[in-house]
Amino acid sequence: MPADQLQEKYTCQSVLSVKQWDSPGLVSIKATRDAGFNFVPGQFARIGLRSDDAQTEPDLWRAYSMVSHPDDDYLEFFSVTVPDGQFSPKLAALQENDKLWIEKAPFGFLTLERFLPAKALWLVSTGTGLSAYLPMLRDAATWQHFEKVIIVHGVRTARELAYRQTLEQLAQTNPQFIYLPVTSREPWPNDGQAACRVTTAYVEGLLQRVTGQPLTAEDARIMLCGNPEMVTEMRGLLQEQGFAASRRGNPGTLAVENYW
Ligand SMILES: Cc1cc2nc3c(=O)[nH]c(=O)nc-3n(C[C@H](O)[C@H](O)[C@H](O)COP(=O)(O)OP(=O)(O)OC[C@H]3O[C@@H](n4cnc5c(N)ncnc54)[C@H](O)[C@@H]3O)c2cc1C
Ligand SMILES: NC(=O)c1ccc[n+]([C@@H]2O[C@H](COP(=O)([O-])OP(=O)(O)OC[C@H]3O[C@@H](n4cnc5c(N)ncnc54)[C@H](OP(=O)(O)O)[C@@H]3O)[C@@H](O)[C@H]2O)c1
Numbered sequence: 001m002p003a004d005q006l007q008e009k010y011t012c013q014s015v016l017s018v019k020q021w022d023s024p025g026l027v028s029i030k031a032t033r034d035a036g037f038n039f040v041p042g043q044f045a046r047i048g049l050r051s052d053d054a055q056t057e058p059d060l061w062r063a064y065s066m067v068s069h070p071d072d073d074y075l076e077f078f079s080v081t082v083p084d085g086q087f088s089p090k091l092a093a094l095q096e097n098d099k100l101w102i103e104k105a106p107f108g109f110l111t112l113e114r115f116l117p118a119k120a121l122w123l124v125s126t127g128t129g130l131s132a133y134l135p136m137l138r139d140a141a142t143w144q145h146f147e148k149v150i151i152v153h154g155v156r157t158a159r160e161l162a163y164r165q166t167l168e169q170l171a172q173t174n175p176q177f178i179y180l181p182v183t184s185r186e187p188w189p190n191d192g193q194a195a196c197r198v199t200t201a202y203v204e205g206l207l208q209r210v211t212g213q214p215l216t217a218e219d220a221r222i223m224l225c226g227n228p229e230m231v232t233e234m235r236g237l238l239q240e241q242g243f244a245a246s247r248r249g250n251p252g253t254l255a256v257e258n259y260w
Contacts, residue, residue: 008104009103009104010046010048010058010101010102010103010104011034011036011037011101011102011104012099012100012101013031013032013033013034013075013099013100013101013102014031014032014097014098014099014100015029015030015031015094015095015096015097015098015099015100016030016031016032016074016096017029017030017096018030018092018094018095018096021160021162022159022160023157023159023160023162024081025080025081025082025083025092026078026079026080026081026128026160026162027078027079027081027091027092028067028076028077028078028079028162029076029077029079029091029094030068030074030075030076031074031075031076031077031100031102032074032075033068033072033073033074033075034102034104036104037075037102037104037106038070038106039066039070039106040070040106040111040113041066041069041070041111041112041132041135041136041138041139042065042108042110042111042112042132042133042135042136042223043065043066043106043107043108043110043111044063044064044065044066044106044107044108044132045063045064045066045075045077045102045103045106045107046061046062046063046064046102046103046107047061047062047063047064047077047091047100047101047102048060048061048100048101048102048103049087049090049091049100049101051086051090058100058101060086060087060090061087061103062087062088062091063107063259064077064079064131065077065078065108065128065131065132065225065257066106066131066132066135067131067134067135068135069135069138069139070135071138075102077091077131078128078130078131078134078162078163079091079092079128080127080128108132108257109255109257110132110223110225110255110256110257111255112136112139112141112142112145114246114251114252114255115145115221115251115252115253115255116221116251117144117145117146118145118146118147118219118220118221118253119146119147119148119213119214119219119220120146120147120148120149120150120213120214120215120219120220120221121142121145121146121148121149121150121220121221121222121223122150122152122207122213122215122220122221122222122223123136123149123150123151123152123222123223123225124152124154124198124222124223124224124225124234125151125152125153125154125224125225125226126153126154126155126198126225126226126227126230127154127155127160127226127227127259128226128259129224129225129226129227129257129259130151130153130162130163130225130226131225132223132225132257133151133223133225134163137149137151137170137177143174143176146176146221147176148176148177148178148213149176149177149178150177150178150179150180150207150211150213151167151177151178151179151180152180152182152198152201152207153167153179153180153181153182154182154183154184154197154198154226154230155181155182155183155184156183156184156185157183157185157186158181158183158186158189161181161189164179164181167179178211178213180207180210180211182196182197182198182201183195184196184197191210193206193210197230198230198234199230199233199234199237202215202234202237203237216241216242217241217242217243217244217253220253221253221254221255222238222243222253222254222255223254223255223256223257224254224255224256224257225256225257225259226258226259227259228258228259228260231256231257231258235254235256238254239254
């Protein structure tokens with residue numbers, strides 16, 4: 001596509017700051033936001049980078065969920081560096097004032113408009129899948145439509161629990177919110193449960209037991225985001241219990257997004 005046509009599809013932004021989390025491969029990047037870039041919590045942007053300095057235009061593109069809220073005048077993304085990945089090591093190496101490009105249109109349907117109000121909203125993620133949920137927690141409608149909001153974050157070890165402090169603070173100050181970190185390679189950090197994946201925790205009834213919240217299609221809505229194998233397995237288990245995606249305008253009880 002000619003360069004002038006491409007330029008109509010994206011804007012050039014610059015890095016404001018890069019935060020390195022405790023785990024070496026995890027970073028959060030804040031960038032400037034074009035005033036015309038509007039999105040709904042849960043949506044993602046397509047970020048462009050140049051494969052090398054000889055390129056004049058971005059030639060590598062990947063999807064990243066917005067961690068920031070639509071009201072923020074900046075964009076924030078949370079990224080894991082995949083060893084040998086083409087894109088994520090370049091994103092993690094960005095420094096203040098470096099350029100990155102953002103497609104003008106946001107994408108994605110992992111948004112709360114898909115659900116009718118319910119007793120409990122379960123937001124289940126693995127790894128960086130947490131990103132999509134963070135702006136939802138800052139939306140007034142979330143707290144009006146659901147009596148309880150539960151974030152389940154599945155990671156290998158507690159070191160990978162990015163945003164843990166923010167989420168624990170919110171849980172302390174907002175009685176509607178429950179934060180449940182689930183570690184698969186060491187005991188759970190807050191509850192001392194034996195190491196297990198979020199899928200096992202669901203099958204064994206641990207998610208419901210530890211939080212004391214319903215996880216039935218009558219009383220709950222659930223989102224799944226992150227590792228596609230987790231999404232497939234968890235979706236299958238939930239469908240057996242009557243959860244279903246939205247169809248032809250009928251609001252569902254289950255919504256999912258795969259990160260690869
Ligand atoms: C809708 C959508 C939203 C996304 N949002 C985010 C986000 O907010 N943060 C983020 O870090 N990534 C996100 N991703 C993944 C991201 O687009 C890239 O795939 C990722 O950064 C790796 O790019 P890469 O070129 O380095 O490796 P790729 O060649 O794209 O991927 C190589 C392999 O790395 C693994 N992998 C890719 N992404 C991840 C990941 N996020 N966590 C663990 N393993 C992974 C998979 O095994 C994949 O096959 C999202 C993807 C989609 C489709
Ligand atoms: N996370 C980091 O801090 C970090 C840092 C640097 C690089 N990386 C690289 O990033 C890639 C993966 O990153 P990641 O650890 O964030 O993502 P991940 O491999 O998707 O693991 C995140 C969590 O999802 C669990 N999981 C995996 N498959 C599942 C399934 N089918 N059902 C339910 N749960 C499942 C994992 O459990 P298990 O423990 O059982 O797999 C883990 O608890 C790897 O290439 C890694 O080397 C990660």
